Amino acid sequence: MNKQTLIIVLVMGLVTAFITAVPVQAHVLLSDTRGEVGAILHVSPDDDPIAGQSSILFFDIQKDISAVESNDIQLTITDSTGQKTxxxxxxxxxxxxxxxxxPSQAAYEIHLSIPQQHTTLEFTAIQRVSRGISTDRVAHEAIWAKTALVMGICSIAVACILAFNHRKAF
Incomplete structure (x- = not known):
């Protein structure tokens, strides 16, 4: 394999890797609505929950809340249709x-409310659930289209390489 062909193959590999890359989420850093208190949100498994399977939402509040009772804290989750749980x-x-x-693949708003002596700490985060039970056919069609695009680009690249290697000198 000559140097030019190797470069073309490497570039096509990189293009394919970028097209098919899945975004990675880490722990979410939150700030209360007043911007005074921070929190870290972790959603198991691996900050990428699976629709239809139990997840653990874990908040690490960066303030002493030992005086607050568990039953005073409110966690509300709102789905894409506006239904609150x-x-x-x-x-x-x-x-x-x-x-x-x-319950299904969608974007959810997670809202945590912690009453304090003179104020209430309010934290809000958006959690995207893209694995598990799907109620959206468009998601499956988009994956199919993405796969077809990658295969088409690879086919064109192979055709260009073959045409370049088998060209006739004039």
């Missing part, structure tokens, strides 16, 4: 956790 929470020190099953 209140999830029960447990608190240990400054850690708040809740088990929740996302």
């Amino acid at each position: 209140t999830a029960p929470v447990t608190k240990q020190g400054s850690y708040i956790s809740s088990a929740y099953t996302f």
Whole structure:
């Protein structure tokens, strides 16, 4: 394999890798609505929940909330249609956790409200659920279109390489 062919193959490999790459999410850093208190949100498994399977939402609040009772804390999850669900929470020190099953693939708004002596801490995050039960046919069609695009680009690249290698000198 000559140097030019190797470069073309490497470039096509990189293009394919970027087209098919899946975005990675890490722990979500949150700030309350006043911008005074921070929190870290972790959603199991691996910050990428699976629709139809139980997930654990875990908040690490960066403020002492030991005086707050668990039953005073409210965790509300709103789906893409606007339907709100209140999830029960447990608190240990400054850690708040809740088990929740996302019903289907969608974007969900997670809202945590912690009443304090003179104010209320409000945290909001958007969680995208892209694995598991799907109620959206468009998602499957988009995957099919993406696969066809990658295969088409690869086919064109192979055809160009073959044409270049088998060209006739004039």
